[in-house]
Amino acid sequence: MHMHSESYVTQKIRRKREKAQRMAAARWKLDRERRDAFAEQSEYPLSLPGRIVQRVIVITNGVDAIEIIRRDNTSQREWARLKRSVGL
Secondary structure (H helix, E strand, O other), rough: OHHHHHHHEEEEEHHHHHHHHHHHHHHHHHHHHHHHHHHHOOOOOOOOOOOOEEEEEEEEEEOEEEEEEEEOOOOHHHHHHHHHHHHO
């Protein structure tokens, strides 16, 4: 639609909507890139080799949540160290 056939108020609304859509697309792109980068990290628990045997989530003060994961290739010593690190 040509701008000349739109009222001034309609033009302002359209411009603001288009700007908001561009800004939202930029936010979504950044968020998608962050999630993809996080998933590619070797520290990401679900991408590590081995079958998950046990998952423990420790919630402190109703605010902080820490998850530790035990796999079939986790040694007893490593599992004890993980539990100590979260206060179990």
